Amino acid sequence: MHSDPPPGPFRPGFWRSPIRGPWLTSVFGLVLLIGIPLMFVTGLLSYASYNPGLSPLNDQTPDKGVLGFYLFGWPTHPYWLYRLLQGVHVTLGVVLVPVLLAKLWSVIPKLFAWPPVRSVAHGLERLSLLLLVGGVIFEFVTGILNIQLYYVFPGSFYRLHFYGAWVFIAAFVVHVCLKLGRMTRALRSRSMTAELRTGLSRTLPEPPDQDGLVAAAPAAPTMTRRGALGMVGAGSLLLLVVTAGQSIGGRLRATALLAPHNRDPGSGPNSFQINKTAAAVGVTTALTGPDWRLEVRGRGAPRIFTREQLLAMPQHAAALPIACVEGWSTDDQHWSGPRLADLAALAGLPDAGSVLVQSIQPPGPFTRVVLRGNQIRDPRSLLALRVNGADLSLDHGYPARVIVPANPGVNNTKWVHRLTFRA
């Protein structure tokens, strides 16, 4: 009863690549089946690292409801935890771009399936596929634009990327449920080692498949399957090389030729990477000059300290990185200043459950943050006054900034002027 398909891509003879087929699709699918859950989990952990349950100030998606079911108090051990997680999340996202493109290329004939809807089941599955493809591209695009500070997407990155991830993963799980069997059968249908030894003259189409991926009228091959896998792999490798250095740091930072934080701003003790300069957020020397005071609140009357008084307190050292949600991070920097735990004791709350940290930065996101008791008590958590043997630079938070192990960078508040400890 079905009418003939319209001309063009709806006709089976239109798609002519001789290497398109279930085996090739399944190889790309397998890589994504490993990579995407890893990105999803590291993404969820990144959200948990902000301690959104502790205060609305920490939560960019307060209407999350049950999507925050897994949240837990973020640890301070190991101190490089956030650096590793977010470096993996972002670098993996960049590296998987060619695999994703190849996977989508390999299944494009299915977009033009005719008739467009064969049954209720087929219609629902296609709707789910729209959410899958729209979702995965939406997630990759918002992520990749955000790490380059190209804020053209509609609204808060946190909202879009977090809720978009849930929309995507709902469709992803269905896709895996429906296709896992077909993927494993397809992978078993050909030997990878034999495929890697097959030259162009013996590159033949796969046998016709139920999905119609294999070309009905294949063109002569111009590339082997080995070549196609190699080209995609080379794309991933190249992206890895020009990106990963901004997260690994050290000498490798300079190899991240195209990554946003691939070099040091300036030279000297304060020449490590900056998330937002003082000028960019409206912090001026007028706000940080000799009139600057730190106010410490807790039990009893507020206490006021000058910077000299803070420097006269016992100074402690900690070697900790700055690690950003954008995936880049600094090497360990040598911070010094009073411990947050000592300041809590001065405020009359040595066992404080939380502290509200306020910046002199003009109002905006991340100018106030709440840290948890375990973060206050960690002996490496400091109100840093100096770094690498010098005073903090204005761009790194002079006169004083918070530094806490395993904390996401934006929660290591710069230009602090008030700490409010609470039981």
Add this chain to the structure above:
Amino acid sequence: MARFVRWYGSGPLHLLVLIASFALTGYAMVRLFAVQPVRVAIWFVGAAVLHDLLLLPLYSLADLSAVDVLRHRAADRPAVPWINHLRVPAFLSGLLLLVWFPLVLRLATPYPGATGLSYSVYLGRWLAITGTLFAVSAVALALRLRRSRRAVPAGNASGPGRGGTP
């Protein structure tokens, strides 16, 4: 059961999994679309449309045109298939641009002010990488051509075949 399968087009498990998935989708979508719903929807659907109906057709067309042009020049074609010496560096260079275009094309206006870094380095580096990729590809082709000329005496039309096993 058989009647259900005939009406629905698949087994009941298929339906249950999809309904469970759509419930989660709905829950997340209400929140995704809570702010600027129209623009978010355009971005979400637009992402799929832009890829499937613009990016993919464009690069396929470019690839087909290149293959076609080379085929019609059979007379002066080198004795080894060389489309991939064009295809691979073009793919790699395009991929780098696709991922890093906001920096390469200096579109990310907050970048220099926020990071204290200039974005002037990116365009030059992308061009340098592109040049290197094509140059390496050219050298590889030159080596293959020399090898094939040595293997076959000049003037032999049959050539080494299109085997392509290097």
